[in-house]
Amino acid sequence: MTVFLSGGAKNGKSMLAQRLSKALAGGGRLYYAATMIPHDGEDDARIARHRREREGWGFETVECGRDVMAAFSHLPRGTVLFDSVTALMANEMFHGPEIDTEAPLRVREELNALADWAENAVFVSDFIYSDAGHYDPWTEQYRRALAEADRELCRRCDAVAELCAGNIIVHKGVLPE
């Protein structure tokens, strides 16, 4: 089964994603796709906090800030918690001095390949589309690319839900128990 979760910041997406992926794994292999590439002490602290929160859940952490399938394809198949599409897209689009214009398509292909490979997958993204900002062209390209990746995942995922202040709005399918 594949699940897609999105919503604003600090609404409970990651915790729900952990719970759903553990339930889906049913005692089988359970991977945490770690997408954050740390750049400073604040990032290190955030990663350490996330690792502590996952302790005891049975996740194997797979580092995949970029090139998702290179990190997964040699592993035994299992259930993947992918957190987050947001970070992967940023890493792939902004890894060099110029924006990588091929990244949006590549990210969609990689995430589709991961969904094909995984026994179950839970994808987490961020809903960054309802503010009144005027963004520079790079940021606007990023917003569009992330939205298109979100929409493609939502087409193929069995269940889609939005988190709002810890509440779950199901937009498609039924979330696993």
Next chain:
Amino acid sequence: MDLIIGGAYQGKSEYVMRTYGLRPDGIFSCGEEGLPDWDAPCVRHLERFALWCIRRGKQPEREILAYRNRWKNSVLVCDDISCGVVPMDAEDRAWREGTGRMLAALSREANTVTRLFCGLPQRLK
């Protein structure tokens, strides 16, 4: 009138074309430079119409309701710009609030209100 709202890039236009059998030439995109073609089957980017109003000292809600007879059988599409941090710029604050009040008024007028989330429609009214 059917009102379609949602965040940027959420698949609103794609949904309109699929649901109402419209082609791109049946959808008028508002700009910041002038009044929309209210006789088009679908008018989108009403948030830009709202900005056009604000820049001329007009209230978007009042302005759009003045054309009610022209769009009362149409599909109206607008980005929801209401959820971010309060903008620093006074014009942006007026735009954000004016768009919100306009959408609330249009929701009252609408037969249906649909929100798009990642390409998926959610019926609000």
